[in-house]
Amino acid sequence: MDSILAIVPAFNAESTLGELLTRLRQYPELQEVVVINDGSTDATGEIAKQSGALLLEHTRNKGKGAALQTGFDYALTRSGWDAVVTIDADLQHMPEELPKFFRTRRETGADIVIGYRGRLGTRMPLPRMASNTLTSMLVSARTGLKIKDSQCGYRLIGSEVLEVVRLESEGYEAETEFLLKAARNGFRVEFIPIMTIYNNERSFMTHWETTKRFIQVLMKEY
Numbered sequence: 001m002d003s004i005l006a007i008v009p010a011f012n013a014e015s016t017l018g019e020l021l022t023r024l025r026q027y028p029e030l031q032e033v034v035v036i037n038d039g040s041t042d043a044t045g046e047i048a049k050q051s052g053a054l055l056l057e058h059t060r061n062k063g064k065g066a067a068l069q070t071g072f073d074y075a076l077t078r079s080g081w082d083a084v085v086t087i088d089a090d091l092q093h094m095p096e097e098l099p100k101f102f103r104t105r106r107e108t109g110a111d112i113v114i115g116y117r118g119r120l121g122t123r124m125p126l127p128r129m130a131s132n133t134l135t136s137m138l139v140s141a142r143t144g145l146k147i148k149d150s151q152c153g154y155r156l157i158g159s160e161v162l163e164v165v166r167l168e169s170e171g172y173e174a175e176t177e178f179l180l181k182a183a184r185n186g187f188r189v190e191f192i193p194i195m196t197i198y199n200n201e202r203s204f205m206t207h208w209e210t211t212k213r214f215i216q217v218l219m220k221e222y
Contacts, residue, residue, distance in 0.1 A: 003031030004102075004156075005075050005084045008053070009067035010035050013089035014042040020087070021051035023095040029102060031081055034074055035089075036067040044089075064153070065174025069167040076162060083158045092197045093154040100192050101156040111187035113156040115194035116149035138218055139176055143183035148191040150176055161187050173213040181222050 006024055010017055017035070024033055035048035039061030048055045056070055068086060075084050083105060087093045093115065104113045139150040153175060165181045167174045182189065 003081045004029050005071075005078065005081050006030045006033040007068065007071035007075070007084050007086045008033065008035045008089050009038060009064050009071065009086070009153075010040065010044050010048070010089035011038040011061060011064075011067075012040045012042045013044050014040075014047055016091045017044055017089050018047045018051055020089060020091055020095065021048070021053055024087075024098075025052075027095070027098055029098075030085070032078075034071050036070050038062060038064070038067040063170035063174075064172050065167050065177070066170040068174060072162050072167070075159075081159060083156050084162065086153055086155045086157065088153045094195050094197065097154075097194050100194075101154075104190050104192050105156055105158070108190050109188065110190035111158045111161050112182055112189045114149060114189060114191050115152050115154035116191045117152060117194060117196040135176065135214060139179055142218060143180060145183055145189060146191075147179065147189075150179060152194075154194060158187075161185075169213065169217055171213055172210050173217045176214055177217045177220075177222075180217070184222055 008017075008020065021033060021035075024030060033053040035053045035055050037045040037048060037055060037057045039058045045055055045057060056074060058067065058070070071086070072084070075081065085098065085101060087095065097115070101113045101115075104110060136147050136150045140147040151172070161182055164185050165178060167177055169177045179189070
């Protein structure tokens with residue numbers, strides 16, 4: 001596998017970002033780590049710079065989808081990379097599971113590899129568990145694929161996908177939009193199990209607004 005870019009959307013992540021970037025540095029496959037500081041009001045940007053990551057900044061908070069697309073746009077200006085990895089800044093994803101993503105891409109030829117989190121018997125909050133189960137079922141029905149976790153942001157995405165799929169949504173619903181567009185274009189998606197980590201972190205997801213936007217994305221024709 002060629003080089004990989006890590007894309008980290010970050011909003012007010014000063015308490016976790018430094019540790020995440022330190023743990024990402026142990027993987028030589030990562031050609032570059034890009035942090036998109038999405039209008040944070042804390043030290044997120046400074047921590048990214050001190051950690052040696054490339055920092056891209058939004059002057060105001062635009063949303064996770066907008067941050068991801070900023071990272072994707074940057075990747076498309078670079079050369080010599082095979083895929084990007086998207087990973088959240090809040091340590092809900094373990095960097096140590098990256099080799100599973102690399103191996104699955106290499107062994108299956110998948111265009112997209114997505115982590116899926118266990119639900120029952122984990123610390124996933126009940127509202128998030130219900131939302132994740134329902135949205136995954138609806139996206140499965142819409143795409144004709146078995147979508148095990150439509151909301152997980154821990155993904156490996158091949159360069160061939162980013163050349164075709166562009167996000168329009170700016171919020172958390174963008175990850176669903178990405179799946180819908182990827183399925184429409186016939187890209188192969190594989191899911192791999194990952195740890196379910198919740199440690200009472202502050203969530204920036206507004207559930208009712210996110211649900212409304214999810215429904216709008218699901219009903220839209222792409």
